[in-house]
Amino acid sequence: MMSELTIDAFLRDGGKFKQGEKKMEEEIVQQVESVVVDEPRYHLIPKMPKTIAKAINDVMKDIKTLQKTSENKFQNYNYADIDSFLKAVNPLCAQHGLIITMDEESCRVSKNPDGKPWLHIVYKFILSSGVGETWSYTPRRNMFVAMTGGQTMGSSQSYVLKQFLRGLLFISTGDKDDLDGHNQTFATKTSKTTDAKHTTQRRTS
Numbered sequence: 001m002m003s004e005l006t007i008d009a010f011l012r013d014g015g016k017f018k019q020g021e022k023k024m025e026e027e028i029v030q031q032v033e034s035v036v037v038d039e040p041r042y043h044l045i046p047k048m049p050k051t052i053a054k055a056i057n058d059v060m061k062d063i064k065t066l067q068k069t070s071e072n073k074f075q076n077y078n079y080a081d082i083d084s085f086l087k088a089v090n091p092l093c094a095q096h097g098l099i100i101t102m103d104e105e106s107c108r109v110s111k112n113p114d115g116k117p118w119l120h121i122v123y124k125f126i127l128s129s130g131v132g133e134t135w136s137y138t139p140r141r142n143m144f145v146a147m148t149g150g151q152t153m154g155s156s157q158s159y160v161l162k163q164f165l166r167g168l169l170f171i172s173t174g175d176k177d178d179l180d181g182h183n184q185t186f187a188t189k190t191s192k193t194t195d196a197k198h199t200t201q202r203r204t205s
Contacts, residue, residue: 097130
């Protein structure tokens with residue numbers, strides 16, 4: 001493969017080939033076409049196939065607001081679980097020809113200062129259409145979670161999949177999990193309350 005310096009020299013010469021260099025023409029032209037002329041050279045996301053774009057658009061038009069049917073008994077709030085997402089999304093994806101493949105790209109184990117293990121898992125998603133076209137861009141999502149047992153991997157996968165579907169298809173759930181719903185007063189004292197099952201930390205004014 002030719003270096004970018006050779007390509008730049010080729011461009012400076014007006015894009016003309018010297019005698020004896022015709023056999024290199026095809027290779028150079030292919031590389032020149034892939035070069036972004038403006039500096040700096042930004043990473044461009046490949047164009048999404050029309051069949052996939054239409055399928056996503058059609059699912060977005062048909063998807064409804066999900067009901068929060070599951071309860072977090074530890075922190076006392078309701079939420080839409082992964083099964084609710086799949087029950088709502090799967091039939092629409094099948095109807096409109098959208099295939100979403102989730103793959104674990106990497107998994108690293110680290111320890112916090114207390115010596116407890118944490119996982120950093122990177123998932124990638126592959127979007128395909130019902131007619132076999134695939135988007136060459138693979139969105140990735142990171143997940144950091146405390147390693148507490150075998151269910152850690154499954155719960156991590158479920159959470160990332162749920163959030164990816166929510167972001168891709170703009171699914172409304174009514175969950176207050178953005179920063180606007182958090183306590184923005186950071187200069188507050190904290191007190192710990194302990195019961196027989198677990199320890200919670202509450203903010204006090």
